[in-house]
Amino acid sequence: MEEHVRINHFRNHYELTRKNLMVKNLKRYRKNLERDVGCMEASKCEFFPCTFALPSEYHLFVEEFKRSPGSTWIMKPVAKSQGKGIFLFRKLKDIMDWKKDGTRSEEQKDAAQVESYVAQRYIENPYLINGRKFDLRVYVLVTSYVPLKAWLYRDGFGRFSSTRFSLSSIDDKYMHLTNVAVQKTAPDYDPEKGCKWQLQQLRRYLTAKHGRETIETLFKEIDNIFVRSLQSVQKVIINDKHCFELYGYDILLDQNLKPWLIEVNASPSHTPSSQEDYEMKCSLLEDTLNVVDMEGRLTGKEKRVGGYDLMWNDGPVYREDVNLGTFGSACFSANTHLGCVNDREKQLRRLLKPFPGQKRM
Ligand code: ADP
Numbered sequence: 001m002e003e004h005v006r007i008n009h010f011r012n013h014y015e016l017t018r019k020n021l022m023v024k025n026l027k028r029y030r031k032n033l034e035r036d037v038g039c040m041e042a043s044k045c046e047f048f049p050c051t052f053a054l055p056s057e058y059h060l061f062v063e064e065f066k067r068s069p070g071s072t073w074i075m076k077p078v079a080k081s082q083g084k085g086i087f088l089f090r091k092l093k094d095i096m097d098w099k100k101d102g103t104r105s106e107e108q109k110d111a112a113q114v115e116s117y118v119a120q121r122y123i124e125n126p127y128l129i130n131g132r133k134f135d136l137r138v139y140v141l142v143t144s145y146v147p148l149k150a151w152l153y154r155d156g157f158g159r160f161s162s163t164r165f166s167l168s169s170i171d172d173k174y175m176h177l178t179n180v181a182v183q184k185t186a187p188d189y190d191p192e193k194g195c196k197w198q199l200q201q202l203r204r205y206l207t208a209k210h211g212r213e214t215i216e217t218l219f220k221e222i223d224n225i226f227v228r229s230l231q232s233v234q235k236v237i238i239n240d241k242h243c244f245e246l247y248g249y250d251i252l253l254d255q256n257l258k259p260w261l262i263e264v265n266a267s268p269s270h271t272p273s274s275q276e277d278y279e280m281k282c283s284l285l286e287d288t289l290n291v292v293d294m295e296g297r298l299t300g301k302e303k304r305v306g307g308y309d310l311m312w313n314d315g316p317v318y319r320e321d322v323n324l325g326t327f328g329s330a331c332f333s334a335n336t337h338l339g340c341v342n343d344r345e346k347q348l349r350r351l352l353k354p355f356p357g358q359k360r361m
Contacts, residue, residue, distance in 0.1 A: 001242050006292055009266060010145065010243045016233045017247070017266035019118045020053040020078040029232035045232075047225050048261045049121040053078070054095075061119050065092065072122040072170060077115055081265065082181035088122055088170040095119070122176075123260055124167060127253040129205070131164035135178045135262060136199065136251040138338060140226050140311075141288055145239040147314035150230055151291055152223070154307045154342040155280050156199040162186040180273060194273045198280070203339030206257075214257065222251055222259045223336050227312055229261060246288050283307055283344060290348065297352055305351065306344040309335050 001007075015021050026048055034042035052061035054075075065073065075095060077085040089095055126133040139153035162183050163175040170176065174186045183195045197205075207215045226249065248268025252260045270285065272278035287306035291298075303310045303317060310317045311334070318332040 004294065005242050006294055007240075007243045008246065010142075010240065010245055011238045013237070013245055013266045015236045016229065016264050018078050019051075019076055019263055020116060022229070022264060023048060023051040023118065024053070025232045025236060026229065029228070044224060045228055047221075047228070047259065049123060051118050051120040054117045054119055056116075062092065065119075072124055072167065074120050074122045074176075075117050076120065077117055079116070083173065083177040083179040086173070086177060088176060090170065123252055123254055125255045126165060127255055127257065128165055129160070132160050132162070133165045133176070133178060133252075134158040134160040134197070136202070136222075136249075136253070136259075137268070138199070138222070138226075138249045138251060139268065139284055140230075140247045140249055141291055141308060142230060142245045142247065143291060144241070145230075145234050145237045148230060148234055148312055149310070149314070150226065150312040151305070151308040152226065152311040152336050152338055153284055153287070154199075154309065154337050154340055154344075155284065156338070157277070157280075158197040158199065158202045159183070160195045160197065162189060162195060180269070180271075184273075191273075194277070196273060196277060198276065199339035200341070210257065218253075218257050218259065219336070219338055220334065222338065223311065223334060225249070225251065225259060225261050227316075229264065230312070244288075244292050246284075283342075287344060287348075290352070302351065303335055304347060306348050307342045309337050311336050 015025055026045060030042050030045040033045065050064060052058075052064070054061065070090065072088055072090055074086060074088050087094075136156060136158055138156040141151040141153070143149045143151070159178045159180055160183070161175055161178050163172060163186070165175055173182055177183075178195075180195060183189060184191075189195070203215065203219070206218070229249075245266065246268065248265035250262040250265070252262050254260065270281050272281055284307065287308050291305045291308050298305065303320070317335040319335045
């Protein structure tokens with residue numbers, strides 16, 4: 001490839017973005033940490049629900065399943081998206097039925113049998129707002145895997161389900177799946193209102209309810225998920241200086257304000273569902289191209305470009321404004337601002353000199 005060429009995927013991005021491979025890589029990473037650094041460090045990887053790849057890990061799954069009778073599990077096809085093919089279950093019989101579903105033709109049955117799924121523990125106690133479940137969509141841009149260089153976008157959104165949450169009906173996808181593609185088809189979906197909250201609004205709500213310190217801790221734990229999940233595939237992804245990846249992370253909060261990694265998308269939807277969403281996504285794309293910097297306008301030392309903050313650069317990145325802690329020692333804070341004010345235009349005006357003959361933005 002010529003020097004100037006850029007490609008918006010790494011060759012084997014599916015190592016992180018396919019549900020079964022993501023879990024395989026995370027489990028291996030956790031095991032290595034436990035062996036090399038210890039249990040404490042490995043425990044920082046306890047952010048994904050217990051998951052088994054089917055059919056290959058069926059027996060392991062059944063053992064785990066039997067250990068907690070009555071709990072709810074979710075079956076997800078590994079390579080589908082937008083909530084397609086997902087269902088919840090509490091009895092092993094239900095997945096037997098799925099295997100030999102009488103309504104399918106012989107051909108479909110064969111296809112279904114070879115199709116890989118993951119069986120995952122269902123988060124039964126999601127954090128609810130107004131009785132409704134939601135998850136967070138967050139954008140992370142990786143411009144290099146060796147060394148790892150990752151940027152976190154300030155904006156994102158919460159995607160709400162339209163039906164009040166309850167564990168008594170596990171067949172209602174409008175209650176349990178927060179995908180916009182699913183919610184849009186709900187009978188009472190109102191396109192004017194949509195089903196999203198901007199992350200800023202969500203962070204403000206949570207801060208008002210639980211206090212600043214608690215929510216700062218929550219957001220630090222969310223940062224930990226991004227960094228650890230990228231590290232889990234760092235040695236596996238084929239690095240290429242021409243490639244970059246804009247990931248859409250799905251994070252679910254439970255009632256204890258613990259964040260869970262649900263999945264990572266390699267081609268997050270850019271379809272807008274409102275004017276506000278449209279503007280956010282345009283800015284996201286513009287800033288992605290600003291960071292990728294095909295025109296060579298940056299020095300390469302920037303810690304912030306528009307709505308992106310540099311989160312990891314072969315190690316943690318800290319904010320410029322170092323505070324002095326209680327005992328006068330320097331107190332470093334991570335350079336991440338998820339759900340904080342995004343004054344990107346002001347920042348870009350300062351950062352990017354106009355091209356010759358171009359007016360300032
Ligand atoms: P898809 O790729 O089809 O979007 P996801 O893994 O993102 O599949 O799951 C779709 C939705 O289902 C999520 O956005 C979330 O609302 C819900 N979900 C998925 N896994 C779980 C889980 N383990 N616990 C609770 N809810 C889940």
